[in-house]
Amino acid sequence: MATIKDIAQRLGVAVSTVSKGLNGASDISAEMRQLVLDTAVEMGYASKKIRSNGNRKVCILIENMDYENIDQFGYEIVMGFKIYAARRNWEVSVIPSNLNMQTAEKYDTYMLKNGFCGAFLLGFSLHDDWIKQLNKTTVPTVLLDNYIAGNHHVGYVGTDSFEGISLSVKHLVELGHKKIAFLNGSKNSMVSEERLQAFLQSMTENGLTPDEKLMEYGYYVPDCAKYHVPGFLEHGATAIICASDLIASGVITELIKRGLRVPEDISVIGYDDLPIAKQLNPPLTTIRQDRVDLGRSAFLLLDGLVHNITISKLLLRAKFIKRGSTKEPTE
């Protein structure tokens, strides 16, 4: 692994300049500092520096996710992480990320510059530059609901989709439903793919044949319901399992608009148990992802990665929450 001397040699500058660049001293230019940091990352020095003994400074980087209000998806995740980290005397910075940060410098450089020994990334998309760089990062990094193959510095935390979807299918089958539809989230998302596989497997395990006409990809927003609910109804669905509570809220709106009653005419199940779920009319039967536990687990996983334990996945139990949006089919 590279030393400070190696970096100085490569750049043709004094060792003291490199040292100043790495430590953020004010008497070198911003350009020189950036050059030192980029070179350190490139030469593999960052990994050593980042893991230096006693560094307990980590960050939560958040993009495209609201977390400042208790009703928002990210709030409890961030709280769970922060409280658990504080109890173990780790220092946590919560940083809203944006495109500028990502184009300004590489992920590893950002982490080295700010002295973080690890990060928990929330709400990023697979198209983000920093996510693309995760294939090669040496910074211990935890992702929610996303898996990076082949890099043991990156771990994934999420809720067990198989358990969640199978609890939904089982509940509907026990009520007597056979024509069960599945309105999934966005295509090209790892959790959507997992939830589809889980749906297919659960249907088969319950002796039902999944019907292609009753399975569709949508988006993780209520609005997608209007494109798929008509087809489901046409093909005789008596229940609709949705890949999120937001999708389920759109489905209920769409059904009511067509003069159908939930759950008397058709049952609907969500996924997530967002605060909104119990405020819907009818209150939504759903699968709970415990967000505080997601945050706490993300910390446990990051703690493991920082200590070089090569954890790739950490899955939480899904919990079935029975409310008012499901009942026996009428036929």
Place this chain on the structure above:
Amino acid sequence: MATIKDIAQRLGVAVSTVSKGLNGASDISAEMRQLVLDTAVEMGYASKKIRSNGNRKVCILIENMDYENIDQFGYEIVMGFKIYAARRNWEVSVIPSNLNMQTAEKYDTYMLKNGFCGAFLLGFSLHDDWIKQLNKTTVPTVLLDNYIAGNHHVGYVGTDSFEGISLSVKHLVELGHKKIAFLNGSKNSMVSEERLQAFLQSMTENGLTPDEKLMEYGYYVPDCAKYHVPGFLEHGATAIICASDLIASGVITELIKRGLRVPEDISVIGYDDLPIAKQLNPPLTTIRQDRVDLGRSAFLLLDGLVHNITISKLLLRAKFIKRGSTKEPTE
């Protein structure tokens, strides 16, 4: 949740007797103590007592697994767990389990009696009484390579079989192999089932059709090779992926006995990277399960369960280890 008073009332004895039973005082009979403990467990008092603040006493219960010598499978797992636990000031007892212990009392009673707030179980079989009781236990419990559905007090730690098997298949495909056989471990084992699914999926992803004649369940011992190697050869296998290093060692013995050379005539891959793997002739190409990390992760997971984080699965990265038992096929 039941109180000491409730237990006393149910048994028709004094509160002080119950208290003595729970705390292991010497001035009540062993029978009365057992009765108090069993009743406490039955009434749900155990869960509260076990999680009482500051209890950091856990145990590793081991059955059917050698762990006293560094060459044995369990050694590094136990060490990894103990070292990590010690660093966090947890107290760990390593206890060889046996049938007598399991028939003498229930799992939860044993834990309550001995004051353990959690346990890591190694080497147990699904037929063991204590494993059967895990569906309903309230004691935070971690299992290696076994998953208990529906009980959020129990978590599973293991290595990602999908990653491991797909690394093996990819390696062989890159060398040019097409007729790849898979000798699995015992049927009715969760990891065997996962490894089979992983094999089917990896073959398909690499554009190969899995051949039923080239996939067999064996046992996790070398001896099973003799029953399946002849059939694999008959059906043209140029490479054999084995579900463990021990199986692979049996496969190599069997191939040599038949005058074949490894890897010149046929390639062999193991799984686990036991110390024996590099001592085989030829040294075995295999998939590494990092046993120290398994132990450390088991502790992380148990720590989470004790703090009521409902983790169900924690998977480690599998690592491909290239040695001398694989090369290009001759045809």
